[in-house]
Amino acid sequence: MKKLFLTIISIAIAIFFTYAIYTIGVFSFDELTYPTDYRAVSSYYGFRILYGASNFHNGVDFLAPQGSNIYAAESGIVDYAGFMNDGSGNTISISHDSGISTMYCHTDETFLVSAGDYVEKGQLIGYVGPQYLSSGIMNGNTTGPHLHFMVLKDGYTINPLTMI
Numbered sequence: 001m002k003k004l005f006l007t008i009i010s011i012a013i014a015i016f017f018t019y020a021i022y023t024i025g026v027f028s029f030d031e032l033t034y035p036t037d038y039r040a041v042s043s044y045y046g047f048r049i050l051y052g053a054s055n056f057h058n059g060v061d062f063l064a065p066q067g068s069n070i071y072a073a074e075s076g077i078v079d080y081a082g083f084m085n086d087g088s089g090n091t092i093s094i095s096h097d098s099g100i101s102t103m104y105c106h107t108d109e110t111f112l113v114s115a116g117d118y119v120e121k122g123q124l125i126g127y128v129g130p131q132y133l134s135s136g137i138m139n140g141n142t143t144g145p146h147l148h149f150m151v152l153k154d155g156y157t158i159n160p161l162t163m164i
């Protein structure tokens, strides 16, 4: 009986660590740096209920106030810096050597980088934007200032928090 108990405890610990490694990225190898000084998460990657319907959230939302710094999570080449009409609003996208790309959405109108620029890991690239841009249009699907941070691998989004 004691042996069975120990076996169950061992399996539980193994499952916990596997889960921890997978979701929190405890031992991730390709470590990205945080794209903002504000690490509180207002919405995680994955399925969520939005307006009563199930919706897939393809990035992680950091609760960063308007005007706060946005940093390149890894060094790479900027492939886009401008407005995106798909709900992302003002967005900066960077391609990295490791085959992944990172995207920073709902930024303000001060783009510190432009397409083709090389950026260092941790470099200041822009600022968290307002809900409405100066033109009056909405800065993507956003209910208030925050940084929507995305990581893509081979064209598919992955949970950014497994990479940080």
Ligand SMILES: [Zn+2]
Residues within 6 Å of the ligand: 043, 057, 059, 060, 061, 147, 148, 149
């Ligand atoms: Zn988001």
